[in-house]
Amino acid sequence: MELEKLLYSxxxxxxxxxxxxxxxxxxxxxxxxxxLLPTGMGKSMCYQLPAHLLPGSVLIVxxxxxxxxxxxxxxxxxxxxxxxxxNSFLKPEDKEKIWxxxxxxxxxxxxxxxxxxxxxxxxxxxxxxxxxxxxxxxxISQWGFDFRPDYLRIAExxxxxxxxxxxxxxxxxxxxxxxxxxxxxxxxxxxxxxHPMDRKNLVYDVKRFEDQKEKxxxxxxxxxxxxxxxxxxxxxxxxxxxxxxxxxNSGLSASFYHGGMxxxxxxxxxxxxxxxxLDWVCSTNAFGMGVHIPNIRHVIxxxxxxSVEGYVQEVGRAGRDGKAALATLLYAEGDEGLLESLVMDExxxxxxxxxxxxxxxxxERLVEQGIVRETALRVIAYWQSRLPLEGTLLQIEELQKEKxxxxxxxxxxxxxxxxxxxxxxxxxxxxLLDKPENCCVNDGIDYSVFKKRVKKAVKVVPASWxxxxxxxxxx
Numbered sequence: 001m002e003l004e005k006l007l008y009s010x011x012x013x014x015x016x017x018x019x020x021x022x023x024x025x026x027x028x029x030x031x032x033x034x035x036l037l038p039t040g041m042g043k044s045m046c047y048q049l050p051a052h053l054l055p056g057s058v059l060i061v062x063x064x065x066x067x068x069x070x071x072x073x074x075x076x077x078x079x080x081x082x083x084x085x086x087n088s089f090l091k092p093e094d095k096e097k098i099w100x101x102x103x104x105x106x107x108x109x110x111x112x113x114x115x116x117x118x119x120x121x122x123x124x125x126x127x128x129x130x131x132x133x134x135x136x137x138x139x140i141s142q143w144g145f146d147f148r149p150d151y152l153r154i155a156e157x158x159x160x161x162x163x164x165x166x167x168x169x170x171x172x173x174x175x176x177x178x179x180x181x182x183x184x185x186x187x188x189x190x191x192x193x194x195h196p197m198d199r200k201n202l203v204y205d206v207k208r209f210e211d212q213k214e215k216x217x218x219x220x221x222x223x224x225x226x227x228x229x230x231x232x233x234x235x236x237x238x239x240x241x242x243x244x245x246x247x248x249n250s251g252l253s254a255s256f257y258h259g260g261m262x263x264x265x266x267x268x269x270x271x272x273x274x275x276x277x278l279d280w281v282c283s284t285n286a287f288g289m290g291v292h293i294p295n296i297r298h299v300i301x302x303x304x305x306x307s308v309e310g311y312v313q314e315v316g317r318a319g320r321d322g323k324a325a326l327a328t329l330l331y332a333e334g335d336e337g338l339l340e341s342l343v344m345d346e347x348x349x350x351x352x353x354x355x356x357x358x359x360x361x362x363x364e365r366l367v368e369q370g371i372v373r374e375t376a377l378r379v380i381a382y383w384q385s386r387l388p389l390e391g392t393l394l395q396i397e398e399l400q401k402e403k404x405x406x407x408x409x410x411x412x413x414x415x416x417x418x419x420x421x422x423x424x425x426x427x428x429x430x431x432l433l434d435k436p437e438n439c440c441v442n443d444g445i446d447y448s449v450f451k452k453r454v455k456k457a458v459k460v461v462p463a464s465w466x467x468x469x470x471x472x473x474x475x
Contacts, residue, residue: 056128230298
C-alpha cells in the first residue's frame with residue numbers, strides 16, 4: 001500500500017509534513033534512524049505509521065508521564081485501541097491485565113526508569129518488539145548525565161529484545177548531542193535526518209532591566225496588555241509561585257506549575273490550561289513536554305535558562321498553529337548569579353560524591369539524613385557502578401565545564417547586537433538561509449501582530465483538584 005493511502009486510511013491525513021516521509025521510509029527499510037524535526041512537525045507520526053506495517057510491538061521510551069498520557073490520548077482519539085502506558089501509577093489489577101496481554105499492544109509507552117527494572121525487562125523479553133523509539137532523545141544528553149541516568153542505560157535492554165531497530169526523535173540536538181545519542185543507544189551508522197530547526201513564525205525578543213522590581217512591573221503590564229495563552233518560565237519553584245500570585249492579584253487568569261506539586265495538582269493545572277480556563281502558567285522547566293496547545297502566543301523567560309538547547313525547547317511550545325508567536329527573554333543586572341547557581345546545582349558536589357563512595361552499603365541513608373540529594377545519589381550511583389572515585393570526580397568536573405559553556409551561550413544571546421535567530425541556528429550547527437520580516441529585536445519587531453488583550457471578567461479557578469471538589473460539593 002502506498003504510504004499516502006495508509007496515512008489517510010489510518011489517521012485521516014492527506015499528506016505528510018516535511019521530513020516525515022523521509023524518516024518513515026528509512027524505518028521501513030530496516031535502518032536505525034536519528035530524526036531532528038522542529039517542535040510541531042509531527043515527530044510521533046514517524047513511528048505511528050510504521051507500526052501498522054512492522055511486525056510485533058513498538059516500544060516508546062518517553063521522558064514524562066504527562067507526555068505519555070498525552071500521546072496515548074492522541075492515539076486513542078485517532079481510533080487506536082492497542083496502546084498502553086506502563087507507569088508506577090497503574091493499579092495492581094491493571095498491571096496484571098497488561099502483563100498477561102502485553103504482546104497484543106501495538107504501542108507500548110514506558111519511562112527509562114521503568115524500562116530498566118528487572119521484572120519489566122523480563123516481561124518485555126517475552127514479546128516481539130520490532131522498533132524501539134527514544135522520544136525526546138536529547139534528554140539522553142540533557143538529562144541522563146544530570147539527574148536521570150537511566151536514560152544512559154536504554155541500550156542495556158537491546159540484547160534482551162533481540163536488537164530491535166532504533167528510532168531517536170528530537171527537536172533540538174547539536175552535533176555533540178547527536179553523537180551522544182548514537183553512543184548511548186549503541187547505534188552505529190544510523191540514517192540522520194536533520195530538518196532546519198528555525199521556525200519562521202517565532203519572533204525573538206530580549207528586554208533588559210535595571211533590577212528585578214522593574215522586571216516584574218514590565219511583566220504585569222505586558223500580560224495585561226497582550227492576548228494569551230502564554231507560559232512564563234521561572235528559574236525556581238518559589239519564583240514560579242510568586243509570579244503566578246502577582247498575575248492573579250492583577251486580575252489575570254494564572255496559576256503555577258512545578259515538580260514539587262502533587263501529581264494530581266500538576267495534571268489539574270495542565271488540563272485547565274489546555275481547556276482555556278487559564279491564560280497564563282508560571283512554571284519551572286518541568287512544564288511543556290506533553291502540552292500540545294497550538295495557539296500559545298507567548299513564551300516569556302523571566303530568568304535566564306541554563307542552556308540554549310533548553311531555551312529552544314521551551315520557546316518551541318509557542319505558535320504550533322503556524323501563527324506569529326513571541327519569545328521574550330527578560331534580563332536584569334545580577335541574573336548571571338542565579339544562572340551560575342542553577343547550573344552548578346544540577347550536578348552532584350564533590351562532597352556528595354565522596355560521601356556516597358564512603359558509604360557504599362547504605363547510601364540511601366545519606367538522603368534521609370539530608371547529606372546527599374536524591375537526584376545527586378542517582379547520578380553518583382550510575383557512575384559509581386562504572387568508575388572509581390577519581391574517575392567520577394573527573395566526569396562531574398567535565399560536565400561542569402560543559403554546563404559553563406552552555407551558560408556562556410545564553411549570556412551571549414542576551415548581549416549580542418546581531419540577529420538572534422541566526423545566532424540560535426549557529427548554536428545548533430545550522431546555517432540560516434533566510435529570515436522572516438518579523439525576526440528579532442535586533443532586526444526590529446512589529447508588535448502590532450500580537451493582539452491586545454480583551455478585558456473580560458476573570459473566573460476564579462480553584463488552585464487545586466481538592467479545592468475544585470470542595471467548590472463542587474460544598475459542605
